[in-house]
Amino acid sequence: MEQTLEKCEGYLKLRKLADENIEHGWEDYRVNPKFDWVIERAKHYSDKLSVPINDILNSWVDGCDYSFMNYFQDANQPEINADKVRVFETIEDMLQAIGDKEFRCPSCDGVSTNPYSCNSGEEMSEGKICDWKVYGLFGDLGKGVHVYIKNKLKGEDIFMPLSWED
Ligand SMILES: [Zn+2]
Known part of the structure; x- marks a missing residue:
């Protein structure tokens, strides 16, 4: 069951979260690079842990109980090889x-x-x-x-x- 990343549930939920932040006043030029960062970091987790990226993204979006911009950062989703x-x-x-x-x-x-x-x-x-x-x-x-x-x-x-x- 091949699925492109852009169609997977976790990706769409993350995009929705990012868009909500933009609607609530965050500048898109700040939110969108953060969004790209999250996708890159999720790919890294997926590779390192051998877990589907959709599962990683879903777990992160579900865990994001405060600001998207603050929740996603090196301190909370550190590189696994650190x-x-x-x-x-x-x-x-x-x-x-x-x-x-x-x-x-x-x-x-x-x-x-x-x-x-x-x-x-x-x-x-x-x-x-x-x-x-x-x-x-x-x-x-x-x-x-x-x-x-x-x-x-x-x-x-x-x-x-x-x-x-x-
Ligand atoms: Zn102490």
Whole structure:
């Protein structure tokens, strides 16, 4: 069942999303290059993961719960061959690779049992316990890792598991 990319559901949904952004006031000369970027990045994911591009695009469009222009960016859909991306078939596989639930907080350097939100109990300043969030404005400070789960078609940043530290 050969299908051209321009006719596949994920492509059309992405195009619709882009057009809605243009209707809501984004300049087309900004939205359209972003659209092309998303298609290129989706091709890259499709090649690297051996997943149909339609599935990649669908998963991204479904996951885009805020601005198209902000949602699609290197930080959210990083290149798979970057040092900082690890791909797993299932969540189970990932958990197995992580082992003990111990993660390095990028801010206090303490050990958190939560991979997204520091619960190390480290005091950053008097009376201020570290509560760093990987999904906050400054993310993982470049010290975390992006994990991608193939059977969920989802990727996200987490604190670096202690077992993956060099
Ligand atoms: Zn911390």
